[in-house]
Amino acid sequence: xxxxxxxxxxxxxxxxxxxxxxxxxxxxxxxxxxxxxxxxxxxxxxxxxxxxxxxxxxxxxxxxxxxxxxxxxxxxxxxxxxxxxxxxxxxxxxxxxxxxxxxxxxxxxxxxxxxxxxxxxxxxxxxxxxxxxxxxxxxxxxxxxxxxxxxxxxxxxxxxxxxxxxxxxxxxxxxxxxxxxxxxxxxxxxxxxxxxxxxxxxxxxxxxxxxxxxxxxxxxxxxxxxxxxxx
Amino acid sequence: xxxxxxxxxxxxxxxxxxxxxxxxxxxxxxxxxxxxxxxxxxxxxxxxxxxxxxxxxxxxxxxxxxxxxxxxxxxxxxxxx
Numbered sequence: 001x002x003x004x005x006x007x008x009x010x011x012x013x014x015x016x017x018x019x020x021x022x023x024x025x026x027x028x029x030x031x032x033x034x035x036x037x038x039x040x041x042x043x044x045x046x047x048x049x050x051x052x053x054x055x056x057x058x059x060x061x062x063x064x065x066x067x068x069x070x071x072x073x074x075x076x077x078x079x080x081x082x083x084x085x086x087x088x089x090x091x092x093x094x095x096x097x098x099x100x101x102x103x104x105x106x107x108x109x110x111x112x113x114x115x116x117x118x119x120x121x122x123x124x125x126x127x128x129x130x131x132x133x134x135x136x137x138x139x140x141x142x143x144x145x146x147x148x149x150x151x152x153x154x155x156x157x158x159x160x161x162x163x164x165x166x167x168x169x170x171x172x173x174x175x176x177x178x179x180x181x182x183x184x185x186x187x188x189x190x191x192x193x194x195x196x197x198x199x200x201x202x203x204x205x206x207x208x209x210x211x212x213x214x215x216x217x218x219x220x221x222x223x224x225x226x227x228x229x230x231x
Numbered sequence: 232x233x234x235x236x237x238x239x240x241x242x243x244x245x246x247x248x249x250x251x252x253x254x255x256x257x258x259x260x261x262x263x264x265x266x267x268x269x270x271x272x273x274x275x276x277x278x279x280x281x282x283x284x285x286x287x288x289x290x291x292x293x294x295x296x297x298x299x300x301x302x303x304x305x306x307x308x309x310x311x312x
Contacts, residue, residue, distance in 0.1 A: 104247065150243075
């Protein structure tokens with residue numbers, strides 16, 4: 001199975017993400033330049049972190065109109081697996097592939113630190129190697145990670161089991177103190193209705209090797225590899 | 232012809248930047264300001280020969296489809312002839 005990592009002008013986690021797939025997952029992986037609609041027959045698309053197009057106007061607002069995102073929309077609509085990390089999550093919400101929006105952090109500061117996430121669902125291509133309630137330690141690094149959606153959308157996400165991760169304490173409690181950025185209901189990651197698109201603010205690409213402090217993020221990539229192998 | 236487009240967060244959406252400005256205003260003694268909402272301001276220079284009606288239609292599309300994220304933001308605009 002082949003992975004594709006999107007590269008926009010301003011992407012800066014593209015190589016980290018590529019490295020996880022090539023060096024840890026040992027799977028074929030290629031970079032996909034923003035200016036082309038050719039996805040090179042990949043089986044999964046990874047939208048990496050960074051500052052696509054300088055985050056001008058709004059995070060993800062310009063990236064949404066890039067040629068590669070038109071191809072990613074068609075790919076996702078046909079059931080293709082798409083993971084958006086950090087800026088990638090922002091791009092996916094702006095593109096309409098995921099509901100809601102990521103606003104400026106409630107504390108108005110850029111936050112770069114380790115956080116804990118509680119696994120809210122194992123029913124997805126990205127979380128099948130996890131157990132429900134499992135706590136992961138994964139870092140965040142963002143200025144706009146404050147998830148917001150209207151009440152109707154939130155109800156839909158909850159009733160359809162589409163909240164993948166919530167910020168929690170090391171013991172897995174969902175508290176206000178464990179919420180780093182003001183996200184609605186401590187939401188850190190959500191799935192689309194088809195459950196083939198995941199967006200998350202924390203960085204599994206920065207936590208897939210013990211050397212980096214935590215290998216918990218690897219479980220998300222290994223879930224994808226597992227899902228693709230059995231598809 | 233120019234279009235002046237103002238984008239703000241919807242009133243239903245919390246605006247921490249506006250709140251921070253408001254808190255600062257209160258601290259330094261501006262008691263006459265009850266609330267602050269921060270936003271963005273765009274000036275669009277419109278192509279020559281557009282009718283007012285066509286200009287409005289163009290500006291509304293640009294504001295709706297690009298300048299705002301309708302999940303959290305809304306806009307107003309005025310055309311300067």
